[in-house]
Amino acid sequence: MTPQRKVYLNGEFVAEADAKVSIFDSALMFGDMVFEITRTFNGKPFRLREHLERLYAGLKILEIDCGLTIDEMEKETHHTIEVNRPCFPDGLDFQIMHDVSRGPLGFYQSIFPEGARPTITINCWPLTWHVGAFADTYETGVHAVIPPQRSVPARLIDPKIKNRSRIYYQVANQQAQKVDSKAWALLTDEDGFITEGTGANFFIVKNGELFTPEPRNILRGVTRDATIKFAAEVGIRCHECNLEPYDVATADEALFTSTPFVMMPATRFNTQPIGTGAVGPVTRGLLNTWREVVGVDIVAQAKQYAKDAES
Ligand SMILES: Cc1ncc(COP(=O)(O)O)c(C=O)c1O
Structure with a gap:
């Protein structure tokens, strides 16, 4: 029998079904929390320290002292991975999710005899569904649609805090999906410049070069950063600049780029084809570069996981 996955919850390991957070938690009251999703390639976490640095940047700005230093959090993360490793057969990659909130609100302290303290959870979840769901769209590309809803500007809630x-x-997404039920929302800022997707960063390719929004009103994605670096290594320049819908x-x-699926081609924009309307050579080349660097054929993996998800 496959062992059951366990969740790290405030220093203890509990079954997933028992990993519960109080209804009085500031996370539920205010969305007052930060999180991270790191993925593995061949079972090894990719850029875990960078994800934790972003988590701790958010904790610092929000003034949440979670009680663990970043080194301790890294150690607990590796511990959580080792506890769960037997649940993942070879070849099954997984995501590692950190969720850290300020904990229950002070008003409700009396029902927490051990004292209200920040809530920390770390869990490992197979990528079967998160990646398998996109098997077809690596071939067809997705439809990016600009909805009326804008990005919240950094002066209100800084999107660099995850x-x-x-x-x-x-x-x-609800608005974009009124145009096309499978559309991916592509957000704009107050001036109408492109910012990012709702869980991904965004790039365009023009004359063989990459262009992506400045790291201002966006989450500074770990995958975005890696894509820019890998592109440079194969001689593709990337410009960080304002992009208008016209440019797309x-x-x-x-x-799009994001941790679980890494890169996702967008082949339509606001109902029109982008370029030829098919996945282009630069996107395919970059996916290939990712495969060489991380040692996983991301598209083949998605296809395999789609099959696994059905069985
Ligand atoms: C709004 C937003 N932008 C970008 C990203 C991509 O970030 P990363 O590459 O670090 O996963 C995410 C990931 O969840 C996100 O939520």
């Missing part, structure tokens, strides 16, 4: 106050992402409409190619 936080769970995400209702505007939900609204953006007239691009040769476009793509």
Whole structure:
């Protein structure tokens, strides 16, 4: 029998079904928490320290002292991975999710005899569904649609803090999906410049070069950063600059980047084809570079996971 996965919950390991957070937690009251999703390639976490650095940057700005130093959090993360490793057969990659909140609100302290303290959870979840769901869209590309909902500007809630106050992402997707039930929302800032997707960064390709929004009103994605670096290594320049919807409409190619699926081509924009309307050579080349660097054929893996998800 496959062993059951366990969740790290405030220093203890509990079954997933028992990993519960109080209804009085500041996370539920205010979305007052930060999180991270790191993925593995061949079972090894990719850029875990960078994810934790972003988590701790958010904790610092929000003034949440979670009680663990970043080194201790890294140690607990490796411990959680080792506890769960027997649940993942060879070849099954997984995501590692950190969720850290300020904990229960002070008003409700009396029902927490051990004292209200920040809530820390770390869990490992197979990528079967998160990646398998995209098997077909690596071939067809997705449809990026700009919804009326805008990005929340950094002067209100800084999107560089990976936080769970995400209702505007939900609204953006609902609006985009009125245009096409499978559309991916592509957000804009107050001036109408492109920012990012609702769980991914965004690039266009023009004349063989990459262009991506400045790291201002966006989450500074770990995958974004790695893609820029890997592209440079194969001689593809990346410009970080303001992008208008016009630039997307007239691009040769476009793509989203995010930890679980790494890169996702966008082949349509606001109902029109981007370039030829097919996945382009620069996107395919970059996916190939990722495969060489991380040692996993991301598209083949998604296809395999799609099959696994059905069985
Ligand atoms: C809003 C947003 N932008 C970008 C990203 C991509 O970040 P990363 O590459 O670090 O996963 C995410 C990931 O969840 C996100 O939520």
